[in-house]
Amino acid sequence: MVEVAFFAGAIGAVAGAVGVIALRNPFYSVLALVVHLVALAGLFLLLYAQFVAAAQVVVYAGAVMVLYVFVAAYVGEVEEPIWEPIPGQRFLAPLLAAALFVELSIAILGTGLSSLDSEGPTLPIGFGSPEAIGNLLLERFLVVFEAASMLLLVAAVGAVVLAGRTRVAPAGARDEVPHPVSPDDRSPSAPYAAEPAAPSAPEPAASEQARMTGRPSGSLVGEGEASGGGVP
């Protein structure tokens, strides 16, 4: 029975992982990762890690994946070019990964830990339960717990700073280019951004803001002008 559950979970996890790297559309890749995470949570249950499995499903497959889905829908489908900047990359990369797998397997199978070839010791009742993990987190690993919370805070602030709208306004020099440019033909165009825009012409930065917010660009011309004038 345990074997059947293990192989079902393992096949699901491997299929999800292959789907992540094989599917062209990033949206489907995210969905494949959800399959992978749920299968992995089943494996955690087999290993008597109930709380980790629950956190995996609720936090990972739930919250984090929703974030991924949002960004995948926001960015849209990104076409990946066929050309290879490194010759033979398509063949060398799977070869390298296979070599990594063989190497790790040799390290695992050739280890002297004889206890790995057993199911492990018999566990006390409540092993991996929320109570036991919570006791450990709040007593023995309290410093780690606080450091993790601080890390989450820093990451949240960093994400707001990175993706916030205020970073876009000074970079108006880049926004006048209508399409993605290669790094070579980016000319230093900061003086252009320093000039105040004509009120009649819809400034590209303002039109881009209008695209973000869904409002007509006419109501935002003054805003873009103010930000353009504030640069020098």
Added chain:
Amino acid sequence: MDVTWYLVLSALLFAIGAAGVLIRRSPLVILLCLELMLNAGNLALVAFARDRGDQDGQVFALIVMVVAACEVVVGLGLIVAMFRRRLPLNVDEMRDLRG
């Protein structure tokens, strides 16, 4: 089931994630492949916790999940910032560090 099975599965998942990082070019998919590798590490940690009969490995796996969430948040923020600046969402074209 022997714990070795779980460890070999973890190695396989890690290798698949590494292959994805090497093959794909979209930064979003590369982040997904990083998730694959972190989860493979998590599986190994939980398997070792089972093997030792010790719950510290499970706490370690939880902390790895926290770190992965932070990495996702910052990485997705970077992708959104790149998209807003009309930069190409392709790691091969994002070679230079100037803005």
